[in-house]
Amino acid sequence: MRYVSTRGRAPVLDFDDVLLAGLASDGGLYVPESIPTIETMPDPSAGYAAVAAQVIRPFVGDGVVASRLDELCNASYSGFAHPDVAPLTEVGDDLFLLELHWGPTLSFKDYALQLVGRMFDAVLTDRSERVLVLGATSGDTGSAAIAGCEGRDAIDVVILYPDGRVSDVQRRQMTTVPAENVRAVAVSGTFDDCQDLVKAAFNDPELRSRFSLAAVNSINWARVMAQTAYYWWTAAKLGRPFSVAVPTGNFGNVLAASVAQRMGAPIERLIVGNNANHGLATLIATGRLPLEEVAPTLAPAMDIAVPSNLERYLFELFDRSPEATTEALEMFRSDRKLVTDEIAHHEMASVFAAGWVDDAHIEETMSDVYASSGLLIDPHTAVGWQVGVRLRRDDEVLVIVSTAHPAKFSDAVIRATGQVPTLPTRAAHVLDLPERISHIDPALGDLEVVLSEMVRSSHS
Ligand SMILES: *Cc1c(COP(=O)(O)O)cnc(C)c1O
Numbered sequence: 327m328r329y330v331s332t333r334g335r336a337p338v339l340d341f342d343d344v345l346l347a348g349l350a351s352d353g354g355l356y357v358p359e360s361i362p363t364i365e366t367m368p369d370p371s372a373g374y375a376a377v378a379a380q381v382i383r384p385f386v387g388d389g390v391v392a393s394r395l396d397e398l399c400n401a402s403y404s405g406f407a408h409p410d411v412a413p414l415t416e417v418g419d420d421l422f423l424l425e426l427h428w429g430p431t432l433s434f435k436d437y438a439l440q441l442v443g444r445m446f447d448a449v450l451t452d453r454s455e456r457v458l459v460l461g462a463t464s465g466d467t468g469s470a471a472i473a474g475c476e477g478r479d480a481i482d483v484v485i486l487y488p489d490g491r492v493s494d495v496q497r498r499q500m501t502t503v504p505a506e507n508v509r510a511v512a513v514s515g516t517f518d519d520c521q522d523l524v525k526a527a528f529n530d531p532e533l534r535s536r537f538s539l540a541a542v543n544s545i546n547w548a549r550v551m552a553q554t555a556y557y558w559w560t561a562a563k564l565g566r567p568f569s570v571a572v573p574t575g576n577f578g579n580v581l582a583a584s585v586a587q588r589m590g591a592p593i594e595r596l597i598v599g600n601n602a603n604h605g606l607a608t609l610i611a612t613g614r615l616p617l618e619e620v621a622p623t624l625a626p627a628m629d630i631a632v633p634s635n636l637e638r639y640l641f642e643l644f645d646r647s648p649e650a651t652t653e654a655l656e657m658f659r660s661d662r663k664l665v666t667d668e669i670a671h672h673e674m675a676s677v678f679a680a681g682w683v684d685d686a687h688i689e690e691t692m693s694d695v696y697a698s699s700g701l702l703i704d705p706h707t708a709v710g711w712q713v714g715v716r717l718r719r720d721d722e723v724l725v726i727v728s729t730a731h732p733a734k735f736s737d738a739v740i741r742a743t744g745q746v747p748t749l750p751t752r753a754a755h756v757l758d759l760p761e762r763i764s765h766i767d768p769a770l771g772d773l774e775v776v777l778s779e780m781v782r783s784s785h786s
Contacts, residue, residue, distance in 0.1 A: 327340070327341055327358055327359065327362070327384065327385055327386065327387045328340060328358075328359045328387075329341065329344040329356040329357065329358055329359065329547065330356070330357060330359055331350035331351075331352050331354035331355065331356055331357075331648070332350075332354040332355050332356075332357060332637050332638060332640075332641040332648060332651050333350065333352040333353055333354030333648050333651065333652050334352070334354070334648025334649070334652070335351075335352035335354070335648070336350035336351045336352040336354060336356075337351070338359075339356065340387050340389055341385060341386045341387045341389055341391060341392070342387075342389035342390055342391055342449045344356045344547050344548070345391065345442070345445055345446065345449060345546070345547075345548045346446070346449060346450075346457070346540060348540065348541040348542075348543070348545065348546050349541070349545060354637070354648070354651075354652075355545055355547070355635075355637050355638050355641075356547050357547065357638055357641060358385060358547075361585060361588045361589060362384035362385065362589060363589050363590045364380070364381065364384070364558070364589050364590050364591075365590070367561065367562055367565075368380050368381065368558055368559070368562045369562065370559065370562040370563050373411075374403050374406075374410065374411035374412060374555075374556075374559055375396075375399040375400045375402070375403040375404070375411070376396075376399070377555060377558060377559050377562060378399045378402075378403065378441075378552070378555035378559070379395050379396050379399040380558075381554055381555045381558045381586075381589075382395065382399070382551055382552065382554075382555060383395060385551050389449070390448050390449045390452045391445050391448060391449060394448055398441060398444045398445060398448060399441065401444060402440040402441040402444055403440070403441075405429075405430060405440070406428045406429050406436075407428045407429075407750060407752050408425070408428040411428060411559075412424060412425065412426055412428070412437070412556045412559055412560075413425050413428070414560060414563050414564070414725070417699060417701065417726075418699075420721075420722070420723045420724065421715075421718075421724050421726070422560075422564070422568075422723075422724070422725045422726070423701075423707075423725075423726050423728050424556065424560055424570075424725050424726070424727050424728060425728045426556060426727060426728060426729055427704075427728060427729070427730050427731035427734075429470070429473075430470075430473045430752065430753070431466070431469040431470045431472075431473050431499050431753070432495075432730060432731035432733065432734045432750070432753055433466040433469075433470060433627075433729060433730040433731070433734060434553075434579065434727070434728075434729045434730070435466050435467055435470035435471075436470050436473065436474070437552060437553060437555070437556060438470075438548070438549040438550075438552040438553050439467075439470040439471050439473070439474035439542065439549070440470075440473070440474050441474075441548075441552045442474060442542055442546065442548045442549055442552060443471070443473075443474025443475045443478060443481070443542070444474070444478070445548060446459070446475070446478070446480070446481055446540070446542070447475075447478040447479060447480050447481055450480035450481065451479060451480045455480065455538070456480050456481070456482075456538060457480070457481055457482075457538045457539070457540035458481075458482040458483070458484060458537045458538055458539055458540065458777065458780070458781065459471065459475055459481055459482065459483040459484070459539075459540050459541065459542055460483075460484050460485075460486075460524055460527060460528075460537075460539050460540070460541065460777075461483075461484075461485050461486070461524060461541060461542060461543055462485070462486045462487070462517065462520035462521040462523070462524045463485055463486070463487050463492070463500075463517075463520070464487075464488070464491075464492065464517045464626055464627060464629070465487070465492045465493065465496040465626060465627060466496065466627050466730065466734075467543070467544070468485035468486075468487055468496075468500050468510070469496055469499035469500050471483060471485060471542050472485060472499070472500050472503055472508050472510070473499070473503075474542070475507065475508065475542075476503050476505040476507065476508050477505045477507065478507065481507060481540075482507045482508075482509075482780055482781060482784050483507060483508050483509070484509045484511060484776065484777060484780055485500055485509070485510050485511065486511045486513050486520040486523060486524060486773075487500065487510065487511070487512060487513065487517075487520060488512075488513060488515060488516050488517045488519065488520055489512035489513060489514050489515070489765065490512075491516065491517065493734065493735065493736075493737070495733065495734055495736070495749065495753070495756065496734065497510075497761075498756040498757065498759070498761065499753070499756055501761035501762055501763050502755075502756045502759035502760065502761055502762075504759075504762075506783060506784045507784045509762075509764060509776065509780050510762070510763055510764070511763070511764045511765075511766055511773075511776055512763050512764070512765045512766070513766055513767070513768050514765070514766075514767055514768065515767075515768040519768040520768070522768070523768050523769075523770065523773055524541075526770050527539060527770065527773060527777075528541070530770070533770075533774065533777075537777050537781060543634075544576050544578040544634060544635060545634050545635065549578065550578060550581055550582050550585060550635065550638070551582075551585075553578070553579060553582030554582045554583075554585050554586040554589065557570070557582060557583050557586035557587075557591055557593065558586055558589075558591050560725055561586075561591045561592055561593070564723065564725075566592070566723060567592040567593070567594050567723065568592070568593065568594065568722075568723040568724065568725050569593065569594045569595040569596070569597060569718075569722050569723065569724050569725070570583050570593060570595075570596060570597065570724075570725045570726075570727060571597040571599060571710045571711070571713060571714025571715075571717075571718075571724060571725070571726045571727065572596065572597065572598060572599065572710055572727045573599040573600075573601075573625065573628060573706045573707060573708075573709040573710035573713075573727065573729055574598055574599065574600070574606065574628065574633075575600070575601070575603065575606075575627065575628030575629065575630035575633065576628075576630050576633050576634050576635055577598075577606060577633035577634070577635040577636045577639065578634075578635045579727065579729065580596055580598055580678075581635045581636075581638055581639055583596050584596055584639060584642075584677070587677070588642075594722070595677065595678070595679055595722070596677055596678050596679070597678075597679045597680065597681075597710075597713060597714050597717055597724075598610060598678060598679070598680035598681075598713070599680070599681065599682070599683065599709040599710040599711075599712065599713035599714065600628065600680065600681070600682035600683070600709065600713075601623040601624070601625045601628050601629070601682065601683060601684070601685075601688065601709055602621055602623050602682065602683075602684050602685065603618075603620050603621060603623065603628065603629050603630060603631060604682035605617070605618065605631060605632075605633065606633055606636075606680060607680040607681055607682045609636075609664070609666075609674075609680075610674060610675060610678045610679065610680040611675075611680065612671075613665065613666045613667075613668070613670070613671030613674070614663060614664065614665050614666075615636075615658065615663065615664040616662065616663055617631060617632065617658065617662040617663065618631060619631070623684075623685055623688070623705075624685045624688045624689070624705040624735075624738045625688060625705040625706045625708075625709055627706055627729070627730075628706060628709065632658075637651065637655060640654055640655075640666075643666065643670050643673060643674060644670065654666070679717050680713070681712075681713035681716055681717055682709075682713070683708070683709045683712045683713060687712060688705050688708045688709060688712070688738075688742075689708075689738070689741065689742040690742075691703075691708040691709075691711055691712040692705065692708045692738070692739060692742035692743055693742045693743055695708070695711060696742075696743040696745065702732040702739055702743060702745055702747045703728065703732060704728070704729070704730040704731065704732045704734060704735045704738070704739065705735050705738045705739075706729045706730055706735075707726070707727075707728040707729055707730065707732075710726050710727055710728075710729070711726050714726045731747070731750065731753075732747035733747040733748060733749040733750065733753070736749075764776050764779075
C-alpha cells in the first residue's frame with residue numbers, strides 16, 4: 327500500500343515511512359492511495375486483536391510492521407482490562423454503548439496509541455534509529471502517548487501540558503510513570519501555548535534534526551487506521567447494519583468510522599456530536615465551517631476550532647483532488663470560512679448528521695442517564711449520547727461511542743449525578759506514586775534544556 331498527500335506535492339511513501347513522517351512535507355496529510363475493502367466479515371470469536379490485525383493488514387503493505395502485525399496487535403491489546411477489549415453493551419432497545427475506556431489511561435486514545443507506540447519501536451529498532459516523540463496535550467493524548475511509549479528502546483517521549491489545566495488523574499497518569507524515557511512538562515500557559523511551543527520546535531530545522539523529533543498527534547495516519555478496527559469489531563459483533571454517534575472535535579474518531587464505512591463495514595449514518603465549539607455541526611448542517619474562538623467546556627478534549635483530520639475527509643469529498651483540497655483550506659485560512667459546493671455538501675449530508683450540546687445539557691444528560699439506567703458516563707460520552715438519541719430515526723440500530731471512563735472526569739460526574747465514579751484498579755496506582763514534573767515557561771530555550779536533559783539521561 328502506498329500513501330499520497332492530500333496536497334499532492336509530497337513524496338509517495340509506504341506505510342512504515344508514513345508512520346514515522348506524521349505530517350507530509352507539503353503540509354498535507356497522508357492517506358492511502360486507495361481505500362481497501364474487506365470482503366469477509368471478521369469473526370469476533372477470534373478476539374479483538376485478531377480482528378484488528380485483519381482490518382489493519384491491507385493498510386500496512388509489506389514492511390517491518392506488516393511482518394510483525396499479529397504480534398504487535400496481540401501485545402497492544404492484551405493489557406486491556408476487559409476480555410472483549412472494546413465491549414458493546416446494550417443500554418436500550420437496539421441502543422448500544424461501545425466502551426472504549428478499557429485501556430491503561432481510560433480513554434479511547436489507548437486503542438490507537440498502544441499500537442502506534444509499538445509500531446514506532448519496531449520500525450526504528452529495525453533501522454537502528456531513535457526518535458524523541460514531542461507532543462502537547464489538553465489531557466488524554468499525552469497520557470495515552472506516554473503509556474504507549476514508556477520503556478520502549480527506540481523512543482523517548484516528552485509531553486507538554488498546561489500547568490493547572492488538566493485534571494488530577496490526567497496529570498498523574500503522565501507524571502507518575504517512572505520510565506527513564508518519559509518526561510511530562512508543565513508549561514505555565516494554556517494548551518495553545520503548549521501547542522505553539524511544539525510547533526516552534528518542529529519548525530526549527532536544527533532542533534528538529536538534533537533531537538530527531540517525531541509526532542504521534544492525531545494527524546498521524548496510523549492512529550486513524552488503528553481506530554477503524556473497533557468499528558469493524560462492532561459490525562462483526564452486531565451482525566447487522568447500524569449507525570454510530572461519535573463525540574468529536576478533531577474529526578479523528580468519526581473519520582475512522584467513515585473510513586471503515588468506505589472499506590465496506592455496514593455503517594449507515596455517522597452522527598457527529600459537538601460541544602459548544604460546534605464548527606463541525608455547522609459545517610454538516612450548512613456546508614460552511616466558520617472559524618471561531620474556542621470556549622472552554624465540560625468536554626475539554628473537544629474544545630477545538632480547526633478540526634485537523636477534516637482535511638482527509640475533504641480530500642475524499644472533492645474526489646481526491648489535491649487542488650480542490652488545497653484551495654478550500656487556503657480559503658479557510660484567508661476568509662476564516664470553509665465553503666463546500668452544493669454537490670459536495672449534499673454528499674456529506676447524505677452520510678453525516680450532527681448536533682451540539684452546551685454544558686447545561688451535558689450535565690442534564692449525565693444526570694438523566696444515571697437516573698434511568700444507573701450508568702455513569704463522562705461528559706464527552708454524554709455529548710455523543712445526547713446528539714445520537716436526539717437524531718436517531720425509528721428502527722435505527724444506534725451505537726454510541728463512549729470515549730472516556732467517568733472517573734477521568736470525576737468533578738463533572740459528581741456535580742451532575744452526586745455519585746463518585748471509582749477509578750478502576752488498573753489506573754488507581756497513579757494516586758499513590760510520586761510525581762516527577764519539569765516546569766517551564768512557554769519559551770523554546772526552556773524546552774531545549776528539557777530535551778537535552780532527557781536525551782542525556784535516557785541514553786546513559
Ligand atoms: C480526544 C478525545 C475526544 C475527541 O476525539 P477526536 O479525535 O476529536 O474525534 C473525545 N473524547 C475524549 C475523551 C477524548 O480524549
